[in-house]
Amino acid sequence: MNFVEILRFAIRGLTANKLRSALTTLGLMIGVAAVILLVAVGSGASAAIEQSIAGLGTNVLTVSRAGGQGAVTRPLTVQDAQALLDPRGAPDVKASSPVVSTSVTAVYGGTSYDIPQLVGTYPEYFTTSNSVVANGTAFTADDVSNGRKVMVLGATVAQELFPGQDPVGKQVLANSIQFTVIGVLESKGSSGLNNADDTAIAPLTAVQNSLAGYGSINQILVQAQSADAMSAAQAEVTAILTARHRIAANQNPDFRILSQEQLLATRTTATDTFTVLLASVAAISLLVGGIGVTNIMLVTVTERIREIGIRKAIGAPKFAILGQFLTEATLLSLFGGALGVAAGVIGSQFTIAGIKPVVVPGSILLAFGVSALIGLFFGSYPAGRAASLRPIEALRHD
Amino acid sequence: MSTIPMTPVGTPVIEVTALRKTYGSGETAVHALRGVDLTVWPGEYLAIMGHSGSGKSTLLNVLGCLDVPTSGTYKLDGISVGSLNERQLSLVRNRKIGFVFQSFNLVPRTTALSNVELPLIYAGLGRKERRKRAMAALEMVGLANRAGHKPNELSGGQQQRVALARALVTGPAMVLADEPTGNLDSESTAEVLAVFDRLNRSGRTIVMITHEDHVASHAARTVRVSDGQIVEDTAQWRTTGVLA
Numbered sequence: 001m002n003f004v005e006i007l008r009f010a011i012r013g014l015t016a017n018k019l020r021s022a023l024t025t026l027g028l029m030i031g032v033a034a035v036i037l038l039v040a041v042g043s044g045a046s047a048a049i050e051q052s053i054a055g056l057g058t059n060v061l062t063v064s065r066a067g068g069q070g071a072v073t074r075p076l077t078v079q080d081a082q083a084l085l086d087p088r089g090a091p092d093v094k095a096s097s098p099v100v101s102t103s104v105t106a107v108y109g110g111t112s113y114d115i116p117q118l119v120g121t122y123p124e125y126f127t128t129s130n131s132v133v134a135n136g137t138a139f140t141a142d143d144v145s146n147g148r149k150v151m152v153l154g155a156t157v158a159q160e161l162f163p164g165q166d167p168v169g170k171q172v173l174a175n176s177i178q179f180t181v182i183g184v185l186e187s188k189g190s191s192g193l194n195n196a197d198d199t200a201i202a203p204l205t206a207v208q209n210s211l212a213g214y215g216s217i218n219q220i221l222v223q224a225q226s227a228d229a230m231s232a233a234q235a236e237v238t239a240i241l242t243a244r245h246r247i248a249a250n251q252n253p254d255f256r257i258l259s260q261e262q263l264l265a266t267r268t269t270a271t272d273t274f275t276v277l278l279a280s281v282a283a284i285s286l287l288v289g290g291i292g293v294t295n296i297m298l299v300t301v302t303e304r305i306r307e308i309g310i311r312k313a314i315g316a317p318k319f320a321i322l323g324q325f326l327t328e329a330t331l332l333s334l335f336g337g338a339l340g341v342a343a344g345v346i347g348s349q350f351t352i353a354g355i356k357p358v359v360v361p362g363s364i365l366l367a368f369g370v371s372a373l374i375g376l377f378f379g380s381y382p383a384g385r386a387a388s389l390r391p392i393e394a395l396r397h398d
Numbered sequence: 399m400s401t402i403p404m405t406p407v408g409t410p411v412i413e414v415t416a417l418r419k420t421y422g423s424g425e426t427a428v429h430a431l432r433g434v435d436l437t438v439w440p441g442e443y444l445a446i447m448g449h450s451g452s453g454k455s456t457l458l459n460v461l462g463c464l465d466v467p468t469s470g471t472y473k474l475d476g477i478s479v480g481s482l483n484e485r486q487l488s489l490v491r492n493r494k495i496g497f498v499f500q501s502f503n504l505v506p507r508t509t510a511l512s513n514v515e516l517p518l519i520y521a522g523l524g525r526k527e528r529r530k531r532a533m534a535a536l537e538m539v540g541l542a543n544r545a546g547h548k549p550n551e552l553s554g555g556q557q558q559r560v561a562l563a564r565a566l567v568t569g570p571a572m573v574l575a576d577e578p579t580g581n582l583d584s585e586s587t588a589e590v591l592a593v594f595d596r597l598n599r600s601g602r603t604i605v606m607i608t609h610e611d612h613v614a615s616h617a618a619r620t621v622r623v624s625d626g627q628i629v630e631d632t633a634q635w636r637t638t639g640v641l642a
Contacts, residue, residue, distance in 0.1 A: 313497050
């Protein structure tokens, strides 16, 4: 009685009831695939968010308005933005772009498209926000001072309004105001949560003039000289704005400065929660798959107690019976696990809900290991019980 | 049916003394065996008869090491069975005993040849040797041409002959049969009994339970069991000292 014989018995046992074996395998397969796939989606979402935050620009601080209590809150102005470009007071600031943003409906020919974010700003914005013009040109400081109605489109907007055409040089109506398209941005890639390509950029003055109105601006995008200068730049910006807005020492400032790292930190916390949630759903499905194997092994053993009795009556030792059923359970779970790994990895090649899944090797190992252990552990219990029966008890079983 | 008289020699194949078997305990206890003494010598052909519930099946199960007695001793081929552990017991079942059941008890969905091979697999024999011996055993029961058939493709008589081949294939000291013809028509009964007779003529010890007198008449010795005790034993060696 060697292992090959036991393996042959086990395979014969499994193939004797193909449908049941297949269903059990399916249960485990779904469990394992779910773990791998959902963890991959979770980590894919995190990766996408990191990428989209990197897409905001390098060494960037975002200054936005905050609701200070009690005291008069001053809006951010273009002058604030210009004041930050002070080589003495703020030597660590490289660029500062005021930003107004508004949503507009753009029309070209018979096509209409809602741009969620039309950004009005200075030319520095392009370098600060890592926006590269792929086709055409960016606008210049001259365009800003003359308030020329020109526009650089994001990749998504260009595709929606000008499918199969070159948008450069075309006239677009944004909320009935005519703009000339002078360039198209390189795609930054969509992360599923927010699409960095669904945007358009125009000179600040043109947007204020015709769409947003003069007055307050939404944000100031500040670029530091280097990554190391980030905190120094933040301190300088804070000092300048505090002075300009006349914030007393006991008052809360009416502006807020966020760096990429801070943005990343909040978003990462959110996606971690998301990943944990997905992983626990997957773990439950794996557990259910495991209970399926246990159930099938219980049924299989119970149904075949008579056969076990026959085998014992003709001299099968306990380890041969135990080995046969244990091998059956292990084969089922290994096979189901392997199929699940295959399904999970293949499934991760597709984009799911706008997220490109990233397979985590640890999740494969974990899911496969758990499914193998489930087979061994839950297979051994009913098999051990059956193998310990006296032959006559087993033979009388119906 | 044996024609050559011989004297009991060597070790008895079966030697049980004061065998008792009780199921349950207290008020509801059922005494299946109430002190059985039985000795069977090599080459004997023994029929055990009795009403249902008389304890004859329990006796045979104990003799086949399928069940353990509550008390008493059992020596099989000189080996005291009570002192054996689980592993040794399965060896004894494999090498010393060939058991034939009333309901055939072939492993379902498995060919006749594989069924006959099964005890040899548990005995640890190699593939070639196994096949050779299993085919020889099937040949002996006249079913070599049915080797590839599964139990549900065989008639009752054929199934029982496969079971018989399986019982014989390891060359056991004795063949125990629990109403082997109980589920068979008269033609199949005759076929199966012919195999038993042939086996006994070649020197194999056979202990068989039966209800029917004409089946029992094949055996040289009849033991009658009632209420868990032996009430009649026709063994001639008891009086003549010679196995008939």
